[in-house]
Amino acid sequence: xxxxxxxxxxxxxxxxxxRVIHGDVSGNLLRVHDFAxxxxxxxxxxxxxxxxxxxxxxxxxxxxxxxxxxxxxGVAHRQxxxxxxxxxxLSLVVAREMRAVGGAGGDEVVFDWEVIEENDSGNLxxxxxxxxxxxxxxxxxxxxxxxxxxxxxxxxxxxxxxxxRSLRFV
Numbered sequence: 001x002x003x004x005x006x007x008x009x010x011x012x013x014x015x016x017x018x019r020v021i022h023g024d025v026s027g028n029l030l031r032v033h034d035f036a037x038x039x040x041x042x043x044x045x046x047x048x049x050x051x052x053x054x055x056x057x058x059x060x061x062x063x064x065x066x067x068x069x070x071x072x073x074g075v076a077h078r079q080x081x082x083x084x085x086x087x088x089x090l091s092l093v094v095a096r097e098m099r100a101v102g103g104a105g106g107d108e109v110v111f112d113w114e115v116i117e118e119n120d121s122g123n124l125x126x127x128x129x130x131x132x133x134x135x136x137x138x139x140x141x142x143x144x145x146x147x148x149x150x151x152x153x154x155x156x157x158x159x160x161x162x163x164x165r166s167l168r169f170v
Contacts, residue, residue: 012069049148065154067144074135084125108136132133132158
């Protein structure tokens with residue numbers, strides 16, 4: 001089972017919409033129990049907390065861990081190619097590259113990455129890495145949102161990484 005739990009909430013706060021999916025993952029199967037979409041009334045963080053909390057109360061979904069998708073203008077994705085190397089070394093190289101990216105923008109950022117492809121092109125073997133970068137303030141705000149709604153965070157992801165992970169179930 002993914003995330004070490006049988007049932008999970010997927011929450012996405014998009015521009016003008018709040019989406020919640022209640023489902024479970026068993027092996028390679030994803031089963032959806034409930035789905036809700038609501039228009040975000042006012043884009044104030046406190047109103048978003050109240051609206052999400054109200055939706056969870058109506059649907060009786062407070063007891064499940066939550067996966068939250070981050071999106072917006074500050075969220076960026078980079079595809080990087082590196083020579084094939086052990087994952088612990090690759091982790092250090094990706095972190096060094098992301099520190100360079102974070103320092104240029106001025107805002108402090110956090111990132112996560114995963115290898116999406118290993119390619120053997122002639123005598124050079126490459127690892128293709130997808131990196132998701134988000135402003136620390138946005139990630140901290142998402143954590144506070146879940147805490148105020150009394151939800152246990154199971155995962156923070158971004159749309160391309162969520163899509164990539166969900167394609168593995170197909």
